[in-house]
Amino acid sequence: MPDVKPKKNLGQHWLHDKKALNAVIDAAGVGAEDVILEIGPGLGTLTEILVDRAREVIAIELDESLAEKLHERVEAGNLEVIRQDILRFDLTSLPPGYKVVANIPYYLTANLLRVLAESPNAPAKVSLLVQKEVAQRVAAGPGQMSLLAVSVQLYYQPELHEVIPARLFTPPPKVDSQIISLTRRPQPLFPDMDSKLFFTIVRAGFSEKRKKLRSSLAGGLRISKPKADELLAKAGINGDLRAQELTLENWYSLQKTASAGGYPG
Secondary structure (H helix, E strand, C coil): CCCCCCCHHHCCCEECCHHHHHHHHHHCCCCCCCEEEEECCCCCCCHHHHHHHCCEEEEEECCHHHHHHHHHHCCCCCEEEEECCHHHCCHHHCCCCCEEEEECCHHHHHHHHHHHHHCCCCCCEEEEEEEHHHHHHHCCCCCCCCHHHHHHHCCEEEEEEEEECHHHEECCCCCCEEEEEEEECCCCCCCCCCHHHHHHHHHHHHCCCCCCHHHHHHHHHCCCHHHHHHHHHHCCCCCCCCHHHCCHHHHHHHHHHHHHHCCCC
């Protein structure tokens, strides 16, 4: 493997273990007809397996030196390398039904998931190798929900896969990683949802997540606690609950109730 020093500011950790690399690809169900978007291919250890299993691989790499050398490391006619920030990449340029496979820097996870989920041309399937804690947070159910979990699960069904020990990376990160796959919901979960108001309410709910909902909603929506209690009661939700205890359906019920009652304001 080429002697390339990982850049700390880009969160680069190389994974060379073939079993782990194949597990990331298997989690996406990559087949011979698939177009794959690989994010941060680095030295190409994942890329060289992907080009053998997929119809086409489009690799987006921010690091200029790595992007320039990837074609030398992985010689394949079905590989396209683009030097760009993935958060600025035009996902609508990809064919519908593409899949994402990537070992991504931890700092990128939340923003990347938001961009992928909300794109008008979102991937049909996503397989990411991320920090174990983050993977479990994305897949968490009511009781341990987070703003990130709500944002992803609204559009995708998550599934946790293998845990990849830190010792398999160069340099080893401080924590273990885990593979998480996301399958796009075939139909919108709530077809008539007002997404702007939905996320306004969700963000308000999680703005002070240690507080009870009536308090966090009152502060986040800038309404009185009695008005927050009224909103919660009409939606059939106990104001003593905390944001992490709500289901997606609960948040949708709050949004519908708020729309009908002229909230927030």
